[in-house]
Amino acid sequence: MFRSGAFVADHVSPTTDAQIQPNGVDLTADVVFEQLEPGRIGRDGKQIGDRVARPLEELEQKTPDTYYLPEGAYIVRYGERIEIPEGHIGFVYPRSSLMRNSCMLNTAVWDAGYEGRGEGLLQVHHDVEIERGARIAQLVFAEADHDDVYDGSYQNENLD
């Protein structure tokens, strides 16, 4: 069974009322990165290629901070700290307005026990402007059986 947005919101911070949806919680774009160097997926380990944060658009009017993204693939870090409670699995879906603007967010499995500010793959198929802090995705929780909890290399990532 999928949990309500109010339940998900108890495990995401910070959130505003506008982010809480009937079936999940909207996530915002914080930092957008461009990968510079090749990574490596090995049999026993992995290496994430070097990346650089995209510059914010140089607008006369400085606020809100805005990314101007030409066609390409980017890594986006969400603005919220997310905790996946035991007995659950998390999934992130793109906000449909992104998709309707020819962009897509690709995501993986969010494991029970994970805590951190995670990341997603933002595919831009047509130039787009994204304000820093804008809602781009939605996190949902489903109840799930599991033996262990998450103890991988991304535990507590990107927390200040």
Ligand SMILES: O=c1ccn([C@H]2C[C@H](O)[C@@H](COP(=O)(O)OP(=O)(O)OP(=O)(O)O)O2)c(=O)[nH]1
């Ligand atoms: O789109 C996603 C999906 C998951 N995660 C977070 C939550 C998840 O629990 C964690 C680790 O994901 P995964 O287990 O797929 O990572 P891995 O590549 O297997 O590395 P490790 O074995 O170090 O965990 O990353 C994201 O940030 N973005």
